[in-house]
Amino acid sequence: MLxxxxxxxxxxxxxxxxxxxxxxxxxxxxxAKVEVVMTEAATKFVAPLTFRAITNRPxxxxxxxxxxxxxxxxVSLAEAADIIVIAPxxxxxxxxxxxxxxxxxxLSTVLxxxxxxxxxxxxxxxxxxxxxxxxxxxxxxxRSFIIIETGYGRLASGKVGRGRLVENxxxxxxxxxxxxxxxxxxxxxxxxxxxxxxEPIDPVRVITNRSSGKMxxxxxxxxRDRGAEVRLISAAHHQPDLVxxxxxxxxxxxxxxxxxxxxxxxxxxxxMAAAVADYQAKKVAKEKIKKTGAxxxxxxxxxxxxxxxxxxxxxxxxxxxxxxxLVENAAKKLQKKQLDFIVANDITDASSGFGVxxxxxxxxxxxxxxxxxxxxxxxxxxxxxxxxVVKKIK
Ligand code: C5P
Numbered sequence: 001m002l003x004x005x006x007x008x009x010x011x012x013x014x015x016x017x018x019x020x021x022x023x024x025x026x027x028x029x030x031x032a033k034v035e036v037v038m039t040e041a042a043t044k045f046v047a048p049l050t051f052r053a054i055t056n057r058p059x060x061x062x063x064x065x066x067x068x069x070x071x072x073x074x075v076s077l078a079e080a081a082d083i084i085v086i087a088p089x090x091x092x093x094x095x096x097x098x099x100x101x102x103x104x105x106x107l108s109t110v111l112x113x114x115x116x117x118x119x120x121x122x123x124x125x126x127x128x129x130x131x132x133x134x135x136x137x138x139x140x141x142x143r144s145f146i147i148i149e150t151g152y153g154r155l156a157s158g159k160v161g162r163g164r165l166v167e168n169x170x171x172x173x174x175x176x177x178x179x180x181x182x183x184x185x186x187x188x189x190x191x192x193x194x195x196x197x198x199e200p201i202d203p204v205r206v207i208t209n210r211s212s213g214k215m216x217x218x219x220x221x222x223x224r225d226r227g228a229e230v231r232l233i234s235a236a237h238h239q240p241d242l243v244x245x246x247x248x249x250x251x252x253x254x255x256x257x258x259x260x261x262x263x264x265x266x267x268x269x270x271x272m273a274a275a276v277a278d279y280q281a282k283k284v285a286k287e288k289i290k291k292t293g294a295x296x297x298x299x300x301x302x303x304x305x306x307x308x309x310x311x312x313x314x315x316x317x318x319x320x321x322x323x324x325x326l327v328e329n330a331a332k333k334l335q336k337k338q339l340d341f342i343v344a345n346d347i348t349d350a351s352s353g354f355g356v357x358x359x360x361x362x363x364x365x366x367x368x369x370x371x372x373x374x375x376x377x378x379x380x381x382x383x384x385x386x387x388x389v390v391k392k393i394k
Contacts, residue, residue, distance in 0.1 A: 001176060001225055003031035008077060008115075010086035010106035011051070012093045013041020015156040016122040016165040020087055021046060023168045024054045030172065035077060036060070037106045039093065063105050077105075078112035083179060086110075088122030088165045091133050097145070098136035116178050120148045120171050125161030148174055148243075170243050176225045177244035184390045186227030189267045191260060191314075192220040193274035193306075195236025197253045201298065202285035206251075209275045210354040213239045215319070215378050216273035220245060222382035223271075226390075231263040235274055253277055253303035260306055269315040269389050272307045273343075275354075279303060308337040315392050317385060320344045321354070327362055327370050334364055341365055341388055343381075351375060363388065 007027055011020040020036075027034050036051040037060040048059040060077070086093065086106060093107070097119075102108035110117055119140060127133055128150060141147055148171060151164035194216020198206040213236020220232040221242055230245035233256060241247060248259045253276045264270060279300035289296070307318050316339045320330035323346075330344035344362045346352055352360040352375065360375040363385065373384060 001030070001180070002027065005032045005082045005179060006035065006080050007032045007175065008035045008037060008081040008084045008106075008109060008113075010037050010039075010084060010089070010093075010109070011042045011046070012039045012086065012088060012090045012106070013043075013045060014088045014090045014122050014165075015045065016088035017042050017045040019165055019168065021050050021054060023085075023087055023171060024051055026168055026172055027175070028055060033057075035080070037077070037109060039104045039106060041090075060105050063103075063108070078109045078115070081109070081113055081115040083115050083175060084110060084113060084117045085120070085171065085175060086117070087120035087171055089119045091121075091123045091127045091130075091136075094119065094121060094133060094136045094140065098139045116144075116146060118146045118148065118171070118174055118178065120165055121150050121163070122165035123163050124155055124157050125159050125163045128163035129161075146174060146178060169240065173221075173224075173243040176221075180225035181227050183226035183228075185223055185386065188228050188269070188393060189231070190220075190223045190228045190389070191231045191233065191263045191267045191270045192216055192223065193233045193235075193256060193260060193270075193272045193276075194220065195234050195239070196275040197235045197256055197277045197303075198251045199253065199277045199280040199303070200251075200284045201281050202287065202289045204288055207277055207279065207281070207300075209277065211275035212236060212355045213274075214355070214357060215359060215381070216271075217242060218378040218382040219271055219273055219385060222379060222386055226386060231267075233259045233263060233274070253280065253306065257304045257306045257309070260310060264310060264312055264314065267312075267314045268393050269317065270307075270310065271317040271385065271389070273319050275319075275321065276306060277303055305337070307339070315340045315389055317341045317343065317389065321347045323348050327364065330362070331364055331368060331370075334366065339366065340392055341385070343385060349375075 024034050034055045051059045102111050151166045153164045195213035196209040196211030198208045220230050224230045224244045232247045250256045280303050282299040282301045318339045320333050322329050326344050330342045334342040342364050351358050359381045362372045364370045
């Protein structure tokens with residue numbers, strides 16, 4: 001997705017500058033071409049050589065830096081950029097951006113570009129909360145700069161508060177979202193469910209399953225990166241939050257049904273990757289069930305079949321985790337739940353299905369056509385599913 005994209009990474013002079021080296025490395029790994037521009041102050045924190053080695057590109061460190069092929073050509077760097085990311089962005093750089101001052105290469109590049117600009121601020125809490133900084137941030141937002149919220153936590157000063165540079169995953173997620181906003185799902189609303197529901201037995205115990213939520217999160221991420229407005233209903237509480245979408249956290253099948261029903265207004269597709277428990281306790285014990293020495297019988301009743309019960313003018317995609325007669329059983333579910341597609345995964349294969357990063361699936365459509373895909377990572381599977389959703393929406 002970041003292949004063939006040129007990202008200008010502006011690194012400014014704060015202690016968080018060292019994290020920008022990892023950011024550059026991850027952007028390169030995602031396929032991007034990264035051009036690093038450092039302010040003079042940034043070079044006091046991290047050596048330009050670090051970025052040069054990571055990006056395999058010359059690093060621009062000054063307005064009149066003849067060592068770089070861009071040298072004083074800030075205009076050509078501005079034009080080459082598909083996106084500009086300033087991470088970390090210090091308070092004074094934010095102030096200069098807001099005032100239109102361009103006495104650093106990164107500032108003049110921003111002034112000269114038509115590409116979107118993402119700013120990831122990082123500074124001490126008092127500087128961040130100062131009304132001048134907040135006003136400057138508001139001015140940049142009003143001018144369509146994308147400002148990533150700072151994190152909360154321990155700062156270099158030892159204080160705890162807002163002002164930490166967000167994790168690189170969030171910056172990269174924002175880059176994907178911004179670059180993908182005109183993708184083939186732009187203007188479409190996609191509801192995705194993920195994870196295994198938990199049905200309580202008593203205050204401490206639950207019935208659940210081995211779903212990690214990875215498949216659902218990969219679909220939500222891929223839909224976001226193709227421009228969709230994504231609503232992720234998640235029962236996967238160990239997955240890190242994804243940026244650029246609303247995430248509704250649920251535990252039980254009943255809660256999931258309520259969240260799905262509420263989210264479906266205006267939706268173009270519902271993709272149910274969640275492993276919804278089929279049974280819940282008939283009665284949840286108010287107190288912790290005691291060990292008595294005798295055997296224990298739990299009475300279970302069925303949970304609502306969310307996918308089977310929701311109706312509307314949207315595409316319905318279900319999953320079927322099967323251990324036998326894969327295609328046949330999945331096709332039956334597709335009929336019963338009136339789906340447009342069902343994604344059958346063979347859970348007998350250790351590299352496919354629950355908990356792993358890869359999946360080997362067969363996608364079956366409502367006419368019974370079965371498309372057997374090779375083992376792929378879940379993100380690739382997500383895009384294969386979305387390719388079909390896109391075709392069906394149009
Ligand atoms: O019938 P089965 O549980 O195998 O169907 C799997 C598909 O149905 C999945 O897409 C799952 O998210 C959905 N499902 C549901 N509500 C349930 C059980 C499963 O929506 N109670």
